[in-house]
Amino acid sequence: MTDLPDDTGVPAPEGPSDLIDTDYSIGQDNIEGSVGPFGFDIHNPVFAISGLSVVAFVFYALALPEQAEEIFGALRPWLTSTFDWFFLSAANVFVLFCLALIVLPVGKVRLGGTDATPDYSYIGWFAMLFAAGMGIGLMFFGVLEPAYYFGTPWGDEPLGLVRPFDENGNLIAANVDEARRMALAATSFHWALHPWAIYAVVALALALFSYNKGLPLSIRSAFYPLLGERVWGWWGHVIDVIAVFATLFGLATSLGFGATQANAGLEHIYGLPNNVTVQVLLITGITAIALVSVLRGLDGGVKVLSEINMGLAFALLLFVLFAAGAMTILSEFGRGLVAYVQEVVPLSMPFGREDDGYRQGWTAFYWAWWISWSPFVGMFIARVSRGRTVREFVTCVLLIPSLVCIFWMAVFGGAAINDMVANGADSMVKANVIDNYVPELSLFAMLEGLPLSGITSTLGIVLVIVFFVTSSDSGSLVIDTITAGGKIDAPVPQRVFWCIFEGAVAIALLIGGGLGSLQAMVISTGLPFTIVLLIMCWAIYKGLSAEPR
Amino acid sequence: MYTHIMVPVDLAHADRLPRALETAALLGRAAQAKVTYVGVTAETPTGLGHNPDEYADRLxxxxxxxxxxxGITTAARAYASHDPAIDLNDTLLKAADDLEADCIVIASHIPNVADxxxxxxxxxxxxxAKASVFVVR
Structure with a gap:
């Protein structure tokens, strides 16, 4: 809460900004009323179309699972193999654009006006950025991805990676260092500058057009420079509906898969049964905690949980760092960072490469994935970033999370690769990633090679669950804001509705099947959104140029 | 009897306020107390202003x-909140403390099951609240 201390009620101005002169009044298309005793304030027609189309797609996936699987299952590989050059090129544009914003004079523009002050401390801000942005991915892929690239026998090794195992699975000592270097670089590539540039573009566009231009906090607002007043009509409705759709299905399918992963972990460690009942209970539990969080609000719920999560993740990071040998891992980080810097340009090249398996199956997939999540994460980052200058914003959203991710990958990936090198055929990591591909157990397999694995694995499961809660609560806030026409003070029952709806969709898809096909469909929204993001870059530059610095 | 009356107002729904406003004015006149209208807004643009400053002007x-x-002495005090839908009650209580209000007149709906x-x-x-509170329905 920010006090505006002035007895006259006219507080000191936040400084001049270039407001957009539009006749549109926020909430003018909203319908207010009540369902029984519960009030609502929703955008017409975005709320209804989003809700109904989600229900329609869930019914479709449940009624015709094979057809849905066939269509959406084929859509994703087709997109990533046909448009890999487009995803790679666009992501490079986003990185270059963000780097340019750091050095160009427009970097001085402050989000919220020249005299605005940041709402959150750096710690609270970073915690929320991470928890919403990629927390759960770091838990899932931190071990899996480096270990996979290091030992993949499936021909999708990254550019120029020399295989460290021969055909019989025996280690080729001479190749280990180079394979390790490339595996860490190729992993970091997917978690550093490029994804954070994608988030930064969306977040900056939303923050700029909302805080500085006075437009509603909604995806459509970033299109005002292109569409003008038409942005309040069907063009805008379509953009917002796709954003809600991608966010809700992205969260629901992740929640469904997350429950199966957490269940696999619980079975592995405690011998709990691995079945749909346990998974439904997990989703219900996660949704219930997320519900408490959204009811406690941004400061009392989402921020607190994000900070707890960061604390736990940091504790696990430190444990793995010291248990796996701090000096070795720190030098791993140094080497990983150097390797990333050396390889980021070759790995970013959209053309003239022969590593199709990696480039299309991993990189293009990741880029589509990050982009499909960007409306949600970008909007959430925008919501908590008022008061930062553009330079500070881009530096903090792009460079610092990138370094943290590279460090995380060096610690978890480094420990996993060390396990594979030291234990050879007996390595639990190798057994669960290379010999049998059981990705959900990769983290626990690595932790088993370290002391106190019972405690750390439990911590790992707690982290996975709480990261889901922080995605679920922030996602509910974002969906509620978009479907309320950019209002963040819509009646509380609405955010409760979205939180429960998301859990219900996850449970329906888990029981009836269809998680995979709908997740594939969400990732497919990455293609239209890539075009949306490219337009956003242009809109940001145009918007920033008109701002007083 | 009272020296400073605080009246929380939701400008977006000013049509629901007349009884509370009348009550506050009656009390203010009778006690010759200052009446301060308190509003809580989001930091994002709303239908009442592009930013908290515009909202404060309107209030x-x-x-x-x-x-x-x-015919009473009035003032206004605007607060901006990260999440007004949730933070509203705490913000109003803080406002009452900040203003040292000894009376709060607040409009409310007829209770229903949602309460x-x-x-x-x-x-x-x-x-x-520490102050006297008139809940006006």
Whole structure:
């Protein structure tokens, strides 16, 4: 809460900004009323179309699972193999654009006006950025991805990676260092500058057009420079509906898969049964905690949980760092960072490469994935970033999370690769990633090679669950804001509705099947959104140029 | 009897406020107390202003109009909140402390079943405020 201390009620101005002169009044298309005793304030027609189309797609996936699987299952590989050059090129544009914003004079523009002050401390801000942005991915892929690239026998090794195992699975000592270097670089590539540039573009566009231009906090607002007043009509409705759709299905399918992963972990460690009942209970539990969080609000719920999560993740990071040998891992980080810097340009090249398996199956997939999540994460980052200058914003959203991710990958990936090198055929990591591909157990397999694995694995499961809660609560806030026409003070029952709806969709898809096909469909929204993001870059530059610095 | 009366107002729904505003004006005149209208806004643009400053201007204008209409001394105080839908009650209680208000006049709806899940703002403020609270229905 920010006090505006002035007895006259006219507080000191936040400084001049270039407001957009539009006749549109926020909430003018909203319908207010009540369902029984519960009030609502929703955008017409975005709320209804989003809700109904989600229900329609869930019914479709449940009624015709094979057809849905066939269509959406084929859509994703087709997109990533046909448009890999487009995803790679666009992501490079986003990185270059963000780097340019750091050095160009427009970097001085402050989000919220020249005299605005940041709402959150750096710690609270970073915690929320991470928890919403990629927390759960770091838990899932931190071990899996480096270990996979290091030992993949499936021909999708990254550019120029020399295989460290021969055909019989025996280690080729001479190749280990180079394979390790490339595996860490190729992993970091997917978690550093490029994804954070994608988030930064969306977040900056939303923050700029909302805080500085006075437009509603909604995806459509970033299109005002292109569409003008038409942005309040069907063009805008379509953009917002796709954003809600991608966010809700992205969260629901992740929640469904997350429950199966957490269940696999619980079975592995405690011998709990691995079945749909346990998974439904997990989703219900996660949704219930997320519900408490959204009811406690941004400061009392989402921020607190994000900070707890960061604390736990940091504790696990430190444990793995010291248990796996701090000096070795720190030098791993140094080497990983150097390797990333050396390889980021070759790995970013959209053309003239022969590593199709990696480039299309991993990189293009990741880029589509990050982009499909960007409306949600970008909007959430925008919501908590008022008061930062553009330079500070881009530096903090792009460079610092990138370094943290590279460090995380060096610690978890480094420990996993060390396990594979030291234990050879007996390595639990190798057994669960290379010999049998059981990705959900990769983290626990690595932790088993370290002391106190019972405690750390439990911590790992707690982290996975709480990261889901922080995605679920922030996602509910974002969906509620978009479907309320950019209002963040819509009646509380609405955010409760979205939180429960998301859990219900996850449970329906888990029981009836269809998680995979709908997740594939969400990732497919990455293609239209890539075009949306490219337009956003242009809109940001145009918007920033008109701002007083 | 009272020296400073605080009146929480939701400018977006000013049509639901007349009884509370009348009550506050009556009390203000009778006790010759200052009446301060308190509003809580989001930091994002809303239908009432592009930013918290514009909202504060509008609230000040509202307070001035009330003063002229009822012949009382008025003021306005705007607060910006990260999450007004949730932070509202705490913000109003903080405002009462900041203003050292000894009386709060707050409009509220007729209780219904939803109040068991989400107590009304009037009810929540009445339960926790140190000052006298008039909940006007």
């Amino acid at each position: 000040a204008q509202f307070a001035q109009e009330q003063g002229e209409q009822h 068991h899940l989400w107590p009304s703002h009037g009810g929540a403020v009445a339960r926790r």
